[in-house]
Each structure stands twice: as C-alpha cells, then as structure tokens.
Amino acid sequence: MSYPVLRNKTYFIRTFGCQMNLHDAERVSGLLDSCGCLEVASPEEADIVVFMTCCVREAADQRLYGQCSSCKSLPAPPSGKRVIAVGGCIAQRDGEGLLTNLDNVRVIFGTSSIAHVAELLAQAFEDDERHVLTAEIDEPGATSMPWHRATSYHAWVPIMTGCNNFCSYCIVPYVRGREKSRPFEEIVDEVCGLARAGVREVTLLGQNVNSYGRDSYGSPRFAELLRAVGETGIERIRFTSSHPKDLLPETIDALAEVPQVMPHLHLAVQSGSSRILKLMNRRYSREDYLDLVRRVRERIPDIALTTDIIVGFPGETEEDFEQTLSLAEEARFAQAFTFIYSKRAGTPAAEMPDDTPHEVIQERFDRLVHVIEQTAYDFNQHDLGARVPVLVEGVSKKDARRIQGKSPKNQTVHAPVPEGIDPADLVGRIVDVDVDTARTWYLAGSIVGEAR
Ligand code: SAM
Ligand code: SF4
Numbered sequence: 001m002s003y004p005v006l007r008n009k010t011y012f013i014r015t016f017g018c019q020m021n022l023h024d025a026e027r028v029s030g031l032l033d034s035c036g037c038l039e040v041a042s043p044e045e046a047d048i049v050v051f052m053t054c055c056v057r058e059a060a061d062q063r064l065y066g067q068c069s070s071c072k073s074l075p076a077p078p079s080g081k082r083v084i085a086v087g088g089c090i091a092q093r094d095g096e097g098l099l100t101n102l103d104n105v106r107v108i109f110g111t112s113s114i115a116h117v118a119e120l121l122a123q124a125f126e127d128d129e130r131h132v133l134t135a136e137i138d139e140p141g142a143t144s145m146p147w148h149r150a151t152s153y154h155a156w157v158p159i160m161t162g163c164n165n166f167c168s169y170c171i172v173p174y175v176r177g178r179e180k181s182r183p184f185e186e187i188v189d190e191v192c193g194l195a196r197a198g199v200r201e202v203t204l205l206g207q208n209v210n211s212y213g214r215d216s217y218g219s220p221r222f223a224e225l226l227r228a229v230g231e232t233g234i235e236r237i238r239f240t241s242s243h244p245k246d247l248l249p250e251t252i253d254a255l256a257e258v259p260q261v262m263p264h265l266h267l268a269v270q271s272g273s274s275r276i277l278k279l280m281n282r283r284y285s286r287e288d289y290l291d292l293v294r295r296v297r298e299r300i301p302d303i304a305l306t307t308d309i310i311v312g313f314p315g316e317t318e319e320d321f322e323q324t325l326s327l328a329e330e331a332r333f334a335q336a337f338t339f340i341y342s343k344r345a346g347t348p349a350a351e352m353p354d355d356t357p358h359e360v361i362q363e364r365f366d367r368l369v370h371v372i373e374q375t376a377y378d379f380n381q382h383d384l385g386a387r388v389p390v391l392v393e394g395v396s397k398k399d400a401r402r403i404q405g406k407s408p409k410n411q412t413v414h415a416p417v418p419e420g421i422d423p424a425d426l427v428g429r430i431v432d433v434d435v436d437t438a439r440t441w442y443l444a445g446s447i448v449g450e451a452r
Contacts, residue, residue, distance in 0.1 A: 003122035007036035010078055012046035016063065017054025019205055019240065020176075021088050023147070023156035025052045027114050028087065030147035035118045039148075043071060047079040048121060053090035055171055057342035064090055068102045083107060083124045087117065089175045095134040110134030111161075111176055136177065153200045153391065153428030159187050159225065160215075163207035165243060167270070168281045169313060169341060169349040172207060179208070181216045184225060192232045200391060200428065201236035204229070209239050210246035223250040230258035235430075236391065236408070237261045241268060241308075244292055245283045256299040263300055264334075264410045267292070268308035272327025273320035276313050279352065286327060293331050302382060304334040304409035311368055312341040312361035314354035321364045328371050334379040334409065336372045340365055373440050380411060380438040388413060388443065390433050392426045392451070403431070403447075412442040426451050 011032050015025040028050055029039060043049045049071055054060045064086070071084055085107035086098060092110035099105060106124040109117050113133040120131040149155055160181040163173045191202055204225070206212060213221030229237055237260045244267055255261050267289075271277050274285040284292075296303060309324060328336065340361055343350050390405040390413045397404075402414050403426055415433045417423045429451040437444040 003035050003118055005122050005125045006032070006118060009037045009047040009125075010040045010045055011037045011048035011050065012040055012043045013050045013052060014043070014067065015052040015088075016060050017052075017056060017088065019156055019203065020158065020161075020207075021052050021054055022150075023158055023205060024088065024111065024114060025050075026147040026149055026156070028052070028117055031114070031118050032121075033148050035122075044074050045078065047077045047081065048083050048085065050085045050087060050117075053086060053088035055089040055093050055175060055344070057339065058344075059342070061090060065101065068105060072104055081125065083121055085109065085117070085121060085124075087111075087114065089171075092134055093171070093175045096132045099130055099132070106130055108132040108134065110136075112136040149199075151393070151428070152198060155194050155199050155202050156205050157187065157190060157194070157202045158182065158205045159209060159212050160206040164211070165208060165283075166281060168279060168352075169310065169344065169347055171344040171347055174346055176207070179206075179211060179215045181213050183216070184213065184221060184228070187225065188228045188232060191229050191234050195233035195235075198428075199234065200430070201238065202229070202234055204237065204239040206239075207241060208243040208246060210242050210248065210251060220246065220248065223248065223254040226251070226254040226258055226261055230260045235260060238264060238410070240266045242266060244269070244289050247292060247296075249295070252296055252299050255296070255303075262408045262410065263302065264304040264306065264408070265296060266306045266308075267296075269327065269331070270308060270310050271313060271316070271320065272324035273316070274323075276316055276320050279315070280310075280313060280349070286323060290327065290330060302409075304379065304411070305331060306335040306337075306410070307331070307333050308337045308339065309368060310339050310341050311365045312356060314341070314349055314352035316341075316356060318364075321368075325368060325371050328368065328375060331375075332379060333372060333375050334411075335376055336368075338365060338368055338372065377438075377440040380440070380443060383407070383409075383411070383435050383443055384438045386435050387448065388433050388435055388445075389430050390415070391430050392428065394427055395423045405431070407443065414442055414444040415447045418447055 013025050040046050053064050083106045086105055087109045091108045107120045123131050162177040162179045164179045166173050210222050211220050269289055272286055388407045392403050392405040396402040401417050405413055407413050413433050431447045431451045432449050433445045434448055435443045435445040
C-alpha cells in the first residue's frame with residue numbers, strides 16, 4: 001500500500017531492550033523505507049520519531065517518559081510537523097493508557113501490529129488525531145515482511161514469538177503472548193535467501209528457541225531446524241535464548257555436529273539457589289543446570305557459555321546468593337548479563353515479600369560482577385596463541401586503524417589493519433587473527449593471510 005503523505009518524510013528509530021525488539025525495529029524501518037521515507041541519524045532531523053520500548057525492567061519505562069518529553073524541545077523538523085510513535089512492549093502492555101502521560105505521542109502500535117505502522121503514521125499526519133492499535137492482528141507471515149537490516153553481513157531471524165514459561169518475575173508472556181512458531185520451511189527458505197544475498201551470519205531468535213515447533217508440530221524441532229539451517233550455505237549460525245529445562249540431548253548433538261553452529265551457548269541460569277529457582281518457576285535445580293553444563297562440555301569442550309543472572313529476587317538470602325556465586329565459578333561463564341531484580345506489576349513475584357535493603361542487593365551485585373570478570377578473563381586465556389577466524393564488524397571506536405569483530409565463541413577481537421588495506425573493505429569479511437593478548441572483555445592480535 002502506498003501513503004503519499006509519508007513520501008520523503010524523514011524518520012528516526014530509538015530501540016531499547018532485547019534482540020527481538022532490534023529486529024522489530026528493522027521491520028518498522030523496512031516498512032517506512034518502502035513508503036519512501038528516509039532514515040536520519042538523530043531525532044532533531046526527523047519528521048517521524050519512533051520509540052521501540054521494552055518493559056522487562058522498570059528503568060526502561062522511565063527512560064521512555066524522559067525521551068518523549070525531551071522531544072518537546074527539539075527544533076521544528078524538515079516537514080514542519082513531527083509525529084511521535086511508541087511501539088514495542090510498553091505500547092503493547094499499556095496501549096491507550098500511555099496517552100495520559102505522553103501528551104505529545106500521536107501513534108501507539110503493539111508488538112503484533114507492526115504491519116500497520118505506516119497506515120497509523122499516515123493517518124496521524126493527515127488528521128492530527130491519536131491512533132492506537134494493540135490488537136493481535138498481524139497475519140501469519142508478518143515476521144517475513146520487508147525489513148531493513150542494520151548490517152549487510154548479519155541478520156536476525158525470528159523463529160518464534162511469545163513465551164509459555166511464566167517465570168514468576170517476568171512480564172514477557174503477559175505482553176508478547178503464547179509461543180507461536182514460524183513454519184519450518186519458511187525459516188529455512190529465508191536463511192537460504194539471506195545466504196544468497198551475501199549474509200555470513202544469522203541469529204535465530206525466540207524467547208525459548210529450544211521449544212521451537214512444539215506449538216505447531218506437537219513436539220520440539222529445534223535440533224532439526226539447526227541441521228536444516230546448516231545446509232543453507234550460511235556460514236555462521238547463532239541462536240538465543242535457550243531455556244535450560246528444554247535443552248534436549250539432540251540439540252546438544254546438533255550443536256556439536258553442525259559446523260556452522262558457533263560454539264557459543266547462551267543459557268540463562270537466573271540463580272544458583274535451587275530454593276530461589278523454584279520460587280522463580282524455572283523448573284530446574286542448581287544440580288540440573290550444572291549437570292546440563294557438564295553434558296554440553298562433554299560434547300563441546302571449549303564452548304563459550306554465557307548466561308543471565310538476577311540478583312535480589314524477593315526473599316533472596318546471603319546463603320542463596322552465595323550459591324549463585326559458586327555456580328558462576330563452577331559453570332565458568334564466558335560472560336553474563338547481570339540484572340538487579342525489578343518488580344513488575346501483575347507477575348507472581350511482585351506479590352512476594354521483599355525486604356532486602358537496596359544497599360545489600362547492590363553490594364551482592366558488585367560481588368557477582370567481580371566473579372564474572374574473573375571467569376571471563378580465565379575463559380579468554382585459552383585463546384592466547386590461537387589462530388581465530390574473526391567476522392569483521394567495523395573499526396574500533398578508539399582507533400580507526402584497528403578492526404573489531406567477533407570470534408566463533410562470540411569474543412570481541414581487535415587487530416591492526418594491515419598496511420595498504422582500507423578497513424572498510426574488511427567489514428563483513430572473515431580474517432584470521434593470531435591472538436597475542438587476552439583481556440577480560442576482548443582478545444587482540446594480528447591479521448594473517450587474506451580476508452575471505
Ligand atoms: N527468555 C529469555 C530466557 O529465559 O533466557 C530471557 C528474556 S528476558 C527479556 C532477558 C532477561 O531479563 C532474563 O533472562 C532475566 O535475567 C531478565 N529479567 C526478566 N525479568 C526481570 C525482572 N523482573 N527483573 C530483573 N531482570 C529481569
Ligand atoms: Fe521471561 Fe522466563 Fe519466558 Fe524468558 S523464559 S521470556 S524469563 S518468562
């Protein structure tokens with residue numbers, strides 16, 4: 001459909017939260033591009049400002065209010081009129097309710113209404129009314145709408161939406177709905193097309209990719225999907241997130257046997273205390289998790305294991321927390337996203353007694369970060385002296401003569417650009433790096449041979 005009023009309008013998208021949101025933002029961007037809009041680098045220059053929001057933690061809610069109100073003091077945009085739109089999880093959760101506090105917002109669209117964003121924006125330019133759409137109306141296949149990828153060499157590929165797990169602290173299942181898997185063949189065809197278009201790496205996305213297929217095929221088909229995607233010609237496959245309770249032996253086999261699947265597993269543990277895991281409704285114990293890690297390492301000895309951990313869940317004691325510290329040491333995480341628990345209204349954990357003082361939680365959080373820094377440093381030492389294939393993402397922020405990229409284990413790698421080579425020519429290509437430095441958050445070394 002075409003919307004003449006949108007032609008040549010400039011737009012800016014700011015995205016918060018997880019990879020699913022990053023991909024949703026790429027779909028909004030793809031739709032606006034197809035309507036003749038032009039992306040710009042700042043809200044000042046934009047006729048359309050879109051906020052793709054996240055509601056997993058409270059801080060993100062507050063940031064949205066700040067960002068919307070700061071739009072009020074921006075200079076007038078090129079077309080003379082600026083339309084502000086809010087999408088993503090907060091839009092889905094609050095819908096019209098958001099308009100009470102955000103008086104300059106004209107469009108609200110939910111996580112299942114992305115296909116309608118252009119229509120809503122066009123109406124707002126024409127009538128200056130407020131337009132809200134949060135009903136579940138995206139037809140099947142909406143996940144395969146045109147999209148505008150941030151890079152030419154990597155693509156996010158959603159394989160399912162929603163979540164059935166209802167971890168007691170988490171708002172996601174209430175906002176994003178139940179698990180819905182995309183058809184197997186559609187995903188494989190999409191990755192084939194991406195590989196033909198020159199994409200080197202895909203990340204398969206879902207809240208719990210291990211249960212991919214359970215809703216539509218009756219049993220999980222993730223291992224089979226990994227094997228089929230491995231046959232498409234794509235060189236690197238990553239995936240996230242993976243729930244420990246659903247990681248099947250056949251998936252560990254696929255990880256070990258499909259060469260295109262990178263040796264990196266993000267397996268959120270959340271806590272090292274079986275008591276807290278039970279209260280979190282995670283449906284595995286500390287022992288189950290460590291046993292799983294042992295089985296994964298038996299098949300893929302130097303896999304990079306990364307995780308998510310929440311500190312300060314209601315009622316967490318010092319003893320519970322120490323169990324988390326010791327699990328982090330035993331599991332030898334290569335990296336971890338650590339979060340302070342944030343109370344989300346409507347979730348069971350929000351009703352649990354929660355009397356640990358904030359200073360105690362902050363002090364525990366700092367101790368955990370320290371342990372993760374140590375395990376991450378130790379993990380990187382194994383690659384000292386190794387030759388590592390690096391997918392180049394760009395130049396280092398600090399030094400334009402150094403490239404920055406990712407190893408198979410998802411480590412950041414830096415190396416000086418060889419004499420006579422334009423760094424821009426290396427972006428999206430794979431170079432071998434001989435590693436001579438291994439720090440906590442990166443490896444460094446020198447490029448050997450030709451880029452490919
Ligand atoms: N589905 C993914 C999984 O279970 O691995 C996680 C998706 S969630 C968007 C990302 C992370 O946010 C979770 O793994 C958890 O650590 C964290 N998180 C979720 N709810 C939270 C809350 N209420 N407070 C703090 N962190 C939270
Ligand atoms: Fe939230 Fe748990 Fe679902 Fe992850 S698995 S999205 S933490 S409910």
